[in-house]
Amino acid sequence: MSSARICPEWPQVNKSEYKGIWVYIEHQNGVIKDGSLQLIGKARELAAKINVDVSAVMIGHNLGDLVKEPIYYGADRVIYIDDEALSVYIPHLYASVIVNLVNKYKPEVVLFAATKRGRELAPYVANTLRAGITADCTDLDIDVKTRDLDQVRPTYGGNILAHIRTPNRRPQLASVRPNVFPTPPRDTNRKGEVIRESLDKLPKPNGSLLGVKPVIKGDSDLPPVEKADLVVVAGRGVAGPEGVKLLIELAKALGGTIGGSKKVTDAGWLPADRQIGQTGKTIRPTVYIGVGVSGAIQHIFGMKESKIIVAINSDPNAPIFEYADYGIVGDYRQVVQALLETLSSMRKTN
Numbered sequence: 257m258s259s260a261r262i263c264p265e266w267p268q269v270n271k272s273e274y275k276g277i278w279v280y281i282e283h284q285n286g287v288i289k290d291g292s293l294q295l296i297g298k299a300r301e302l303a304a305k306i307n308v309d310v311s312a313v314m315i316g317h318n319l320g321d322l323v324k325e326p327i328y329y330g331a332d333r334v335i336y337i338d339d340e341a342l343s344v345y346i347p348h349l350y351a352s353v354i355v356n357l358v359n360k361y362k363p364e365v366v367l368f369a370a371t372k373r374g375r376e377l378a379p380y381v382a383n384t385l386r387a388g389i390t391a392d393c394t395d396l397d398i399d400v401k402t403r404d405l406d407q408v409r410p411t412y413g414g415n416i417l418a419h420i421r422t423p424n425r426r427p428q429l430a431s432v433r434p435n436v437f438p439t440p441p442r443d444t445n446r447k448g449e450v451i452r453e454s455l456d457k458l459p460k461p462n463g464s465l466l467g468v469k470p471v472i473k474g475d476s477d478l479p480p481v482e483k484a485d486l487v488v489v490a491g492r493g494v495a496g497p498e499g500v501k502l503l504i505e506l507a508k509a510l511g512g513t514i515g516g517s518k519k520v521t522d523a524g525w526l527p528a529d530r531q532i533g534q535t536g537k538t539i540r541p542t543v544y545i546g547v548g549v550s551g552a553i554q555h556i557f558g559m560k561e562s563k564i565i566v567a568i569n570s571d572p573n574a575p576i577f578e579y580a581d582y583g584i585v586g587d588y589r590q591v592v593q594a595l596l597e598t599l600s601s602m603r604k605t606n
C-alpha cells in the first residue's frame with residue numbers, strides 16, 4: 257500500500273535522505289534518566305546492523321559536562337542546544353526544537369524513553385513530523401534490507417505481541433519502556449563528537465515561547481504535595497507566575513504546600529512534580545484549596561479523597577464547586593489577599 261493512499265494530504269518522504277539512529281536524552285536536575293541511557297545501548301545494536309551512527313540529542317539549560325555522558329554510554333555523537341529559553345520543560349516548545357533538529361539532520365530512527373515526559377513529548381514530535389509513533393515498546397529490531405524498525409509491543413491486554421513497522425515514513429519514532437534493556441557500562445575513555453546547535457540557527461519554535469521565564473522557585477522550601485496536610489493548588493485562573501507566587505505566600509501562611517493543575521505545570525509556572533491529577537500526583541490532605549482550578553475530571557481524580565475541599569473560582573458554574581465542601585465565588589486576588597490579611601491580623605492578636 258502506498259503512503260499516498262494512506263494519507264494523501266501528507267507530503268511524500270524520500271526515505272534515502274534519512275540516516276542514523278537518534279536517542280532523545282531526557283535529564284532532570286543534572287541527571288540523565290536511566291531509560292535514555294538504556295536506549296543508547298539498544299541503539300548501538302541496531303546501528304551496527306545497518307552500519308550507521310548513534311546520535312544523542314539533548315536540550316536544556318546549563319548542561320555543562322552532562323553533554324559528554326551519552327558518549328560514555330555508547331553514543332558516537334551528541335547534538336545539543338543549551339539555551340535559557342529551554343530551562344523549563346514545556347512540551348510543545350521542546351517538541352518544536354526537536355522537530356527542527358530532525359528536519360536539519362534527518363535521522364531514520366528517533367527513540368524516546370517512555371517516561372512521563374517521553375510519553376508526552378514523542379507524540380508531539382511525531383505528529384508535527386507526520387511520522388507516526390509506536391508508544392511503549394518492549395523490544396526493537398531492524399530489518400537490514402528495508403531499514404524498517406521492528407517495533408514490538410504487547411497488545412490486547414498483553415496476550416499478543418504486535419510487531420509494528422513504518423515502511424513509508426521517515427523518521428521512525430518509538431518510545432520504549434524504561435528497564436526493558438540494560439544500562440550499558442559507563443566508559444569515560446570513549447570519544448565522540450559533540451555538536452552545539454543554537455536556537456538562533458534553527459527556525460523559531462512554534463508558538464515563539466522563547467521568552468518563557470523559569471519556574472517560580474519560591475516553592476523549593478515547601479514540602480512535596482503528597483506529604484502535606486494542607487495543599488493550596490493553583491489553576492490556570494491565577495493567570496501566571498505572579499499569581500502562583502501569591503498562592504505560595506498563602507500556602508506558607510497556612511503551614512501547607514503548593515500544587516498546581518496540569519495547565520499550570522505545563523506552562524512552567526510550577527515544576528511538574530507539583531502537578532495534581534490523573535497524570536500527576538494523587539493527594540489526600542486534610543485540606544485542599546483549589547484556586548482558579550476549573551475541576552476537570554482528570555484533576556479531580558488526583559484530589560477527590562481530600563477531607564475538606566475548598567474552591568475559589570470566579571465562575572459560579574465551575575465544576576469544582578460540585579466537589580467542594582466550601583466554595584468562594586470571586587476573583588482569586590481579592591479572596592486570597594483578604595485571607596492573607598485575616599491570617600496576619602490573627603497572628604498579631606495571638
Ligand SMILES: Cc1cc2nc3c(=O)[nH]c(=O)nc-3n(C[C@H](O)[C@H](O)[C@H](O)COP(=O)(O)OP(=O)(O)OC[C@H]3O[C@@H](n4cnc5c(N)ncnc54)[C@H](O)[C@@H]3O)c2cc1C
Pocket residue numbers: 490491492493494516517518519520531532533534535536537547548549550551552553554555558568569570571574586587588589
Ligand atoms: C490524558 C489527560 C490527562 C490529564 N491529566 C491532568 C492532571 O493530572 N491534572 C490536571 O490538573 N489536569 C489534567 N489534564 C487536563 C485537564 O483536562 C484540564 O485541562 C486541566 O485540569 C484544567 O486546568 P485548570 O483548571 O487549571 O484550567 P482551566 O480549565 O482553564 O480553568 C481555569 C479556571 O480558573 C477560573 N478563573 C479564571 N480567572 C479567575 C480569577 N481571576 N479568579 C478565580 N478564578 C478564575 C475559571 O473560571 C476556570 O474555572 C489532563 C488531560 C488529559 C486529556
